Structure formats: structure tokens, C-alpha cells
Amino acid sequence: MIGLGEVQLFILYILPVYITAFILYTIRALRGPSISDIVLAVDSMSYDLAAFLVILAIFFREPILIGTAIVLALWTYSLDIYVSKYLEKREMGE
Numbered sequence: 001m002i003g004l005g006e007v008q009l010f011i012l013y014i015l016p017v018y019i020t021a022f023i024l025y026t027i028r029a030l031r032g033p034s035i036s037d038i039v040l041a042v043d044s045m046s047y048d049l050a051a052f053l054v055i056l057a058i059f060f061r062e063p064i065l066i067g068t069a070i071v072l073a074l075w076t077y078s079l080d081i082y083v084s085k086y087l088e089k090r091e092m093g094e
Contacts, residue, residue: 007059018052039083046076
């Protein structure tokens with residue numbers, strides 16, 4: 001079983017990495033030269049947030065956060081499908 005101190009230490013070391021990644025993703029999402037760059041930045045941000053929610057679920061021992069992370073990842077995947085269909089056919093729709 002994972003001890004609480006080990007999880008706290010892991011979060012302490014990984015938090016600066018996540019903050020740096022979020023800053024870089026935000027810059028890329030705001031300045032992206034193409035729609036593909038923007039979508040990739042938002043996707044990366046969403047998947048990193050889902051992974052961080054799982055880490056927080058382990059830390060707080062709250063299983064609802066894992067379900068939230070799964071829903072976020074599926075929502076991001078559906079966004080990818082929708083955007084790729086739009087970029088391929090240049091029309092909105094199902």
C-alpha cells in the first residue's frame with residue numbers, strides 16, 4: 001500500500017512540472033499558428049489534468065475524482081474526433 005508521505009512527496013516534486021507544462025500549453029493554445037497546434041495544446045492540457053486528477057484521487061482517497069478524470073479524457077477524445085471531422089470535411093455536423 002502506498003503511504004501518504006510518499007504520495008505527498010511525489011506531488012511536491014511533480015507539481016512544478018505540471019505548472020510549467022500548463023504555462024507552455026496555454027502559450028501554445030493562445031499563440032498557435034494553426035488550428036492543429038491549438039487543438040494539440042488543449043488536448044495535452046486536458047490529458048495532463050486528467051492524470052493529475054487521478055494523482056489527487058490517490059492523495060485524497062476520493063474515488064469520484066477517478067470518474068471525473070475518465071469523463072474528462074473521454075470528453076477530450078470526442079473533441080478530437082469532432083475537430084478532425086471538421087478539418088477533413090470543412091463542415092459542422094454529426
